[in-house]
Amino acid sequence: ENRIFSGIQPTGNLTLGNYLGAIRNWAALQDDYECIYCLVDLHAITLFQNPEELRRNTREVAAGLLACGIDPKKHILFNQSQNQDHAELAWIFNCVARMGWLNRMTQFKEKAGKNRENASTGLFVYPNLMAADILAYKATHVPVGEDQKQHLELARDIAAKFNNDWEKPDFFPLTEPLILGAATRVMSLRDGTKKMSKSDPSDMSRINMTDGPDAIAQKIRKAKTDPEALPSEAEGLEGRPEAQNLVNIYAALRGVDVETALGDVGGKQFSEFKPILSDVAVSVLGPIGEEMQRLLQDVAEIDRILCEGSERSRAITNPILREVREVVGFVQ
Ligand code: ATP
Ligand code: MG
Incomplete structure (x- = not known):
C-alpha cells in the first residue's frame, strides 16, 4: 500500500x-x-x-x-x-x-x-x-x-x-x-548558487505566489544574469547558474523539458527572454494568488x-x- x-x-x-x-x-x-x-x-x-x-x-x-x-x-x-x-x-x-x-x-x-x-x-x-x-x-x-x-x-x-x-x-x-x-531546485534570483527560500530576508530573491504581475515583472527584470545570449542546447547552460535557473523555471512553468524550452527561446538575449518568462509566470501564478486572497476572506x-x-x-x-x-x- x-x-x-x-x-x-x-x-x-x-x-x-x-x-x-x-x-x-x-x-x-x-x-x-x-x-x-x-x-x-x-x-x-x-x-x-x-x-x-x-x-x-x-x-x-x-x-x-x-x-x-x-x-x-x-x-x-x-x-x-x-x-x-x-x-x-x-x-x-x-x-x-x-x-x-x-x-x-x-x-x-x-x-x-x-x-x-x-x-x-x-x-x-x-x-x-x-x-x-x-x-x-x-x-x-x-x-x-x-x-x-x-x-x-x-x-x-x-x-x-x-x-x-x-x-x-x-x-x-x-x-x-x-x-x-x-x-x-529553484535558485535565488539574486544568486544562482543559493536556493530560493521563503525565509530569505531579500524579497527580490524570490517570486512569491501572491506577487502581482508588476512585482513578478520587476523581479524577473532585475534577476541576475550573464551577458551571453541563451544557448540552443542544454549543454550550453553548464557553468551558467543564473541562465540555467531561469530556463529551468521557464520549462517547468510551461510543463516542457529544457531542450524543448530552448527550442523556443534559444538564441534570445535576456532582454528579450525575460518578458516572455514574466508572462508565463503571471499566467500560472495569477489565478492561484487570486484564489488564495479569496480563501483568506474566510x-x-x-x-x-x-x-x-x-x-x-x-x-x-x-x-x-x-x-x-x-x-x-x-x-x-
Ligand atoms: P524556509 O526558508 O523556511 O526553509 P523553504 O522555502 O525552504 O522555506 P520549506 O517549507 O522548507 O520551504 O520546504 C517546503 C517544500 O518546498 C519542500 O519539499 C522543499 O524541498 C521544497 N522547496 C523549498 N525550496 C525549494 C526550491 N528553491 N526549489 C524546489 N523546491 C523547494
Ligand atoms: Mg526549507
Missing part, C-alpha cells in the same frame, strides 16, 4: 520554488495515492517566529495549498501541532538517531550560520522530527524538492536502526523520496479544515503510536 506524506513550513510567503519543487506535484499525486499534507509549525519554531505572524502564515500557506488544488475532503490537510503524535515519535527518534548523523546535515549548517553555539537545539534535531512526521503514518513516498533529499536519507537510516534495535524487521518502511519535475473555514484534518490524521497515527510504545517497552 502506498501512502504519501509531505510537509511545508509556515515560515512566510510561498515561493515559486515551493510551487514547482513541491506543491504542484502534491496536487498531481492526489489522483493516484492517499495523501497527507502537513503545515509543519513545530518545524517553523526552530527559528523564532512571532506568534501572530506564525498564525497568519499557517493560514496563508493553507490557503496556498487549497488554491493549488489540494483537496481536503479526499485527502488530509492539517497543521502539525494539532497532532501530538509527531512530537512524541520525534522524542523516541532523538534517542535513535546518532549525533554523527545529524552533524552531517547541510541544512543545519546553512540555517545555523556562523554562530552555531547559538542555534536552537530544535534546529539541530529538525531531521528527527521530519522522520517522525513521515513514519508516524508509515508513509512510503515523500514528494519534496531536491534540498530535502539528505533529510529523507536520514529518515531511512532512523527507520532501519529502529527496526534493527528492537528486532522488528518490517516495522517502519524505508521511505522513498519523489523528486519530480523540471525545477526540483479564516474560520480554513481553521475548520485544519482541525478536521488533524482529527483524521490522529485516526491514522494513534494506532501506530500505540504499537511503537509496545515495541519500545512503555507500559500503557
